[in-house]
Amino acid sequence: MKKVVFAIIMLLFISVMAVAQNTKLKFRKINDNVYTYTNYHLFSGSPFPSNSSYLVTDDGVVLFDTxxxxxxxxxxxxSxxxxxxxxxxxxxxxxxxxDSSAGLEYYRSKGIKTYTSKFTKELAEKHNAKQAxxxxxxxxxxxxxxxxxxxxxxxxxxxxxxxxxxLPKDKFLFGGCFLKSVESDNxxxxxxxxVSAWDESLIKLMKKFPKPMYVETGHFKGSKGWKAVKHTLKLVKDYKPD
Known part of the structure; x- marks a missing residue:
């Protein structure tokens, strides 16, 4: 009986450690200057991945989302x-x-310059979200x-x-949650x-930056070229509200 109890405790411990490991940052190199990291947030009781990226320059590092x-x-x-x-x-x-702005005020407290658009500032104030x-x-x-x-x-x-x-030099597009991974089915x-305006916005984006080398999405894996953008466009066109 003691062996059974011990085995159950060990299985629970391994499960807890697995979740803990999943909540750590996971880095992925896009090229010599651009990196993506994935972190995890509990959503409906399970770790859910969220991507952000950063650019390494001679004068320091620039974060895209937090x-x-x-x-x-x-x-x-x-790190x-x-x-x-x-x-x-x-x-x-x-x-x-x-999943984009949670760390803005923390990074500001560390002396890092934080920016958002005017639209984002207005919505952050309205929804009591973190502000740049x-x-x-x-x-x-x-x-x-x-x-x-x-x-x-x-x-x-x-x-x-x-x-x-x-990033024109790297032909890298950080789309955040505006773009959906090819792994996403919704x-x-x-x-x-x-949603009714989303397809026109996507087409506008493709005209603005016609030849990206890599596109990063807000969740799950990004893709080379326009795969993620075209997939997002398909999801929008196929969308049917409940």
Whole structure:
């Protein structure tokens, strides 16, 4: 009987450790300058993956979105400094939901410049979400360490305020939750979405940046070229409300 109880305890321990390991940051190299990390947040009792990316420049690191899991705010900074020998100097969040903006105020407290669009600021105030220190009203270009970073508002889709981030040198597009992974079979959270406008916004995006090398999505795995964008467009066209 004692052996059975011990075996059950060990199985529970292994299960808990597996969940704990899944909540850690997982890094993926896109190229020498661009990296994606995945963190996990409990959703309906299970760890759910969320992607963010960052750019390494001569003058520091730029984050695109923040971790969803608040326990990973500081570990992300520590990991980046250990991996690249550089500090994070700027963070841009692509929309007001927690899986994009949860760490804004924490990073601001660490002296990191934080930015969102004016639309995101307004929605963050309305929904009592985390807010950036600075805002931009129109599509904006940041230049850090000689690297050009472009923000672009394609129109409504996943949310009223969703923007994307384009790195012309790397031909890398960070789509956040505006874009869905080819692994996704639905549009996800639609609580603030405008599905009827989403397809036009996607087409506008494709015209703006016609030849991306890699596209990162907000959840699950991104893809080379336009696969994720075309998949999102298909999901939008196939969408039928309950």
């Amino acid at each position: 971790p969803w899991d608040e326990t990973q705010f500081q570990p992300l900074l520590d 980046i400094e250990k991996r690249h020998g550089k500090k994070v100097v700027l963070c841009i969040a692509t929309h007001f939901h927690d 220190e600075f805002i931009f009203e129109n599509d904006t270009v940041f230049t850090i360490g000689g690297q050009r970073i472009e923000t672009f508002y394609p129109g409504e889709g996943h949310s009223y305020d969703n923007i994307v981030i384009w 549009l996800g959270n639609l609580s603030d979405a405008n």
